[in-house]
Amino acid sequence: MPRNLDLTALRAFVTVAETGGVTRAAGQLNLTQSAVSMQLKRLEESLGQPLLNRRGRGVALTPQGEQLLSYGRRMLSLNDEVWGLMRDDAFEGELRIGVPHDIVYPHVPGVLQRVAAEYPRLRVELISSFTRSLKEQFARGELDLILTTEQGVDRGGETLQTVPLMWVGAPAGSAWRQRPLRLAFETACIFRPTVQRLLDDAGIAWDMVVNSDSTRTVDAVVSADLAIHANLAGNAVPHLEIIDHGGALPELPVVAINMYTSTNGEAPLADAVAKFVREAYQPRFAAVAAQ
Numbered sequence: 266m267p268r269n270l271d272l273t274a275l276r277a278f279v280t281v282a283e284t285g286g287v288t289r290a291a292g293q294l295n296l297t298q299s300a301v302s303m304q305l306k307r308l309e310e311s312l313g314q315p316l317l318n319r320r321g322r323g324v325a326l327t328p329q330g331e332q333l334l335s336y337g338r339r340m341l342s343l344n345d346e347v348w349g350l351m352r353d354d355a356f357e358g359e360l361r362i363g364v365p366h367d368i369v370y371p372h373v374p375g376v377l378q379r380v381a382a383e384y385p386r387l388r389v390e391l392i393s394s395f396t397r398s399l400k401e402q403f404a405r406g407e408l409d410l411i412l413t414t415e416q417g418v419d420r421g422g423e424t425l426q427t428v429p430l431m432w433v434g435a436p437a438g439s440a441w442r443q444r445p446l447r448l449a450f451e452t453a454c455i456f457r458p459t460v461q462r463l464l465d466d467a468g469i470a471w472d473m474v475v476n477s478d479s480t481r482t483v484d485a486v487v488s489a490d491l492a493i494h495a496n497l498a499g500n501a502v503p504h505l506e507i508i509d510h511g512g513a514l515p516e517l518p519v520v521a522i523n524m525y526t527s528t529n530g531e532a533p534l535a536d537a538v539a540k541f542v543r544e545a546y547q548p549r550f551a552a553v554a555a556q
Contacts, residue, residue, distance in 0.1 A: 271311065272344055277304035278316060279337045282326055359388045360534045363399035363411040366480050367500050368522060372545040373412075379541050387534060395453040400525075409527040409535045412542070414455065414497065414520050422523040425546035428497045430456060430517035432508040435490035441508045449475035449483045449492035456495050456520075463515040497522075522546070 280290040281301065291298045309316050316330035326334060364373055373391070380389055392399070396413040403411045418424050434441050446464065448471055450457040464471045474492050475483055487494045488504045495517055496505070508514070526539045 268311070270340070271304075271308060272341070274304040274308040274311075275337050276341055277301050278308055278330075279334060279341060281305065281317070281324060282330065282334050286324060358534055359390065360410065360538060361390045361392065361408045362538070363392045363394060363402060363408045365396050365399065365412065365414050366393045367497060368412060368414060369393060370500070372542070376538070376541045376545050380538055384537065389538075395451065396455045397453055403525055403527070406527070410538055410542070411525050413523045413525065415523055416459070416518055416520060418521055418523045419525075422525045423543075424521045424523050425543065426522045427519050428499065428522060429519050430459075430495050431498050432493055432510060432514050432517065433487065433496045433505045434493040434508045435488050436504070436506050438490035438493075438508075440487075440490050441493050441510055441514060445470035445472040446514075447472050447474045447492040449473075449486045449494050451480060451483055452476050452478055456517075459518065460495055463517065467515045469514070 277290065277294060277296075280293055281287055284290045284293060287298050287301050287305075291301045294301065305317065312329075312333075314329040314333075315327050316333060318325040318327055377389060377391065380387060392402070392408065394402075396415060399408065399411045399413060400419075402408045412425075413422070432441065440447055446469055448460070450460070450473065461471065461473075475486050477483060483494055484502055484505065486492050488502075493508060494505070496502075497520060498507070524539060524542055526535045
């Protein structure tokens with residue numbers, strides 16, 4: 266007949282083993298020393314094995330205790346994960362997410378929908394801005410999780426995907442043939458200096474005809490075939506298309522889509538949402554996790 270371990274007693278044992286004594290464990294568990302000692306005794310009796318060698322005020326693990334400690338940690342971790350998942354009130358609060366406008370689609374709406382379904386008490390604020398601004402806000406602790414588009418990844422970041430940067434223009438447009446080459450970029454666009462440098466290296470004269478913080482302004486000018494722009498492959502707006510320049514323009518670099526997650530007091534919330542983001546960008550991750 267299957268028997269069940271007492272998780273309360275198991276938690277007492279793991280805490281005693283990790284803190285090195287009943288007194289410290291009692292303080293961490295907010296219990297009396299006698300209550301902790303009773304739980305340890307009950308666990309040893311149920312298993313029929315000695316788990317601790319009591320030496321004065323300290324304790325040492327028996328071989329059986331060492332073996333149980335490894336399993337106990339994993340069991341309690343899984344217990345806590347299930348508890349947090351099933352009780353949405355464990356995920357009350359507010360989470361601030363920053364995403365560059367050009368990668369909001371296709372994945373972010375699905376992530377937000379999943380968060381709303383699984384953690385209805387969690388309030389999510391979405392901030393759309395440029396990578397440079399998002400990283401500054403993140404560094405100041407104003408954002409809990411950010412996605413970025415960069416040519417590399419800083420310490421603490423995780424690369425979700427790499428995507429080539431492509432020249433885009435109006436459908437069947439000819440602006441890319443003009444010299445000087447007319448460009449339209451947001452003032453704070455992180456790709457702007459890279460594009461300028463590549464054109465300079467290729468000996469192609471250029472003219473920045475749009476200096477704006479508005480993405481709509483850039484899109485309007487480019488779709489009117491008055492300038493060209495650069496977008497991540499697969500993220501161009503419907504009224505623009507990738508330019509088939511046949512080598513007349515320099516090849517643009519591959520860009521990393523990165524995720525940075527806060528380690529402040531909202532970390533459990535950020536970690537939960539980061540898992541959804543990771544699975545959206547890397548479906549194979551979700552498949553492996555489900556096995």
